[in-house]
Amino acid sequence: IFPNNTNKIIIHHLCRYKMLAASSGSDEKESKGAQGGKRVQVDWTLNIGEEVYDIITTRYRKSTSSQTDIVVIGMRTLYTLSETGEITSQKRLDYYPSVVRSYRVSDNVKHQNLIVGSFDSALMIYSDPKLVWAAKTTSIPIGLEIGTFGGISGMICILDDAGSLSLNYLGTDPVSNPV
Secondary structure, eight states: OEEOTTSSOEEEEEOOHHHHHHHHSOOHHHHTSSSOSOOOOOSEEEEOSSOEEEEEEEOOOSSOOSSOEEEEEESSEEEEEOTTSOEEEEEEOSSOEEEEEEEESOTTOOSEEEEEEETTTEEEEEETTEEEEEEEOSSOEEEEEEEEETTEEEEEEEEETTSOEEEEOOOSOOOSSOO
16 A cells, blocks of 8 residues: 555555565576665556555455455445456445454355444444444444454454454344345
């Protein structure tokens, strides 16, 4: 992520791990130069036009044929990108997000849901790309993980802006046909 000083244009570069690993070595010809290493080749570049708070890879969209989606949480938008850098979907948010994580709903479901934390001290849960659950928290989540604690799976571990850690559990499944 490379923000500029004016925070108006944000350009994101994706480099494959193989390219980064290969660029860490140096050839004799290149080590004589001022750079002292190989140059990293960028696979694709995308200008989304807003600040980015978090980027994750997951299988989010049911309708895509790819194995992995790149989910980008911007200042006011949730983007889903393909592996080639094309925007496959975007959802305008009516709140300021702080963090995003994905979690598997069950073993027999291939896609994953997203939990988005907000600066309004709330958690929003999305399932392809519909909001299916919302819950208020006691603080602003800036770190978020899903895990198993005390034999209970699906516990939401939240790190807040003051450094406090809390374990949360939503308790029930959301209603399948919300009003």
